[in-house]
Amino acid sequence: MGLFGDLFDFDGNGNTDAFEMGLGLSLILSIGEDDKASTVDEDDSNFDDIDDDDFAESNEDECESGIEKLESLREELSELEEQLVDLECSEPDDILSARYERWESRKEQLEEQISDINDEIFDLELKYEV
Numbered sequence: 001m002g003l004f005g006d007l008f009d010f011d012g013n014g015n016t017d018a019f020e021m022g023l024g025l026s027l028i029l030s031i032g033e034d035d036k037a038s039t040v041d042e043d044d045s046n047f048d049d050i051d052d053d054d055f056a057e058s059n060e061d062e063c064e065s066g067i068e069k070l071e072s073l074r075e076e077l078s079e080l081e082e083q084l085v086d087l088e089c090s091e092p093d094d095i096l097s098a099r100y101e102r103w104e105s106r107k108e109q110l111e112e113q114i115s116d117i118n119d120e121i122f123d124l125e126l127k128y129e130v
Contacts (some may be wrong), residue, residue, distance in 0.1 A: 063128055070124045079115045084110045 009016045016024075080129065087107055092100040124130070 027064065030123055066124055066128045067130065070121060070128070070130060073117050073121050073124070077114060077121065080114050080117065 006014070006016065009020060011020070037085055084107065087103070087110060090103070092103055
């Protein structure tokens with residue numbers, strides 16, 4: 001008995017020879033290829049509704065919003081840098097005081113915010129090739 005029993009015994013002699021097995025397997029493979037091709041055609045039809053113009057418009061909108069965000073971040077960065085300069089100018093003399101600890105904590109927060117914004121600006125500049 002063959003791989004699929006008597007399923008491919010086309011001449012009805014009770015044995016499945018190599019020719020019948022090859023023919024049966026080619027039928028199975030061709031059916032599988034037809035199913036695969038129809039699945040690909042169905043997947044492609046999902047994109048028929050999308051115009052290239054719609055894609056370009058959405059891409060332009062995304063780029064514009066990204067550039068606006070970049071400008072906003074640059075403004076915020078400038079403000080934070082000014083605050084840092086002002087804060088550094090008001091550094092307390094007594095480094096052992098509680099006032100100095102508060103000042104140092106605030107300075108570290110500003111430096112961290114500036115660093116985060118610089119990173120975000122860098123990422124956006126890479127993404128939008130600005």
